[in-house]
Amino acid sequence: MEGAAEPASGQEGLFDPCKDIPDSVLEEVGLDPATEEVDIAGVEQPGWKICSWTQSGYYVIVFSGENSLDDAKANASFTGFETLSIGGRPALRFHSASDPDIDRCYVGLDVSLGSIWIAADAKNSQQQEDSMCSIASRYAEALEGALPR
Known part of the structure; x- marks a missing residue:
């Protein structure tokens, strides 16, 4: 295609959360497809x-990458x-070493090509009823069926 943007290196064949997770699944797990970024x-x-959706006090982000857990x-x-x-x-929950308050928590799953990470990220460090790790785990469970193996 003339004038089409080339994907960044390393993205060939990766699961694309924005395109590959149906809106019906997002709505089922309580995410609004209209907030997609x-x-x-x-x-x-x-x-x-990478694809993210906005919730009232946090973002849910799905990362699909070539690296393993x-x-x-x-x-x-x-x-x-x-x-x-x-x-x-099997899954792995973790956070950034530079984030001692755990304002963003990841739950990662290995897939045939790399890994998929589901993250919950607090908006402006807003306090939530649940920890970002609990929220990330809840969305990982809810979205797991829509993710590749």
């Missing part, structure tokens, strides 16, 4: 497909690793 402020991140564990930028089971498959 592609990438990070509309900017592609090399090696990632073992890569995340080996990355000193992440800490607090906790093994979980989401939809009967």
Whole structure:
């Protein structure tokens, strides 16, 4: 296609949460498809497909990347690793080492091509009734059936 944007390097074949999670599934889990944001402020991140939706006090973000969860564990930028089971498959919950208040928490699942991370990210560090890790886990459970294996 003439004039079409080329995907950033490393995105070929990745699950695309904005395109591959049906609106009906988003609505089922309580997310509004109309709040969808592609990438990070509309900017592609090399090696990632990213989609987020807005809730009242937080964002739900789905990252699809070429790296495995073992890569995340080996990355000193992440800490607090906790093994979980989401939809009967192994998962890992963690957060950024530079985020001691855990304003963003990730739940990651390995898939055939890389991994998918579901994150809950507090808006402006707003206090929530539940922790960001509880919220991320809840959405990971709810969305698991729509994610590749």
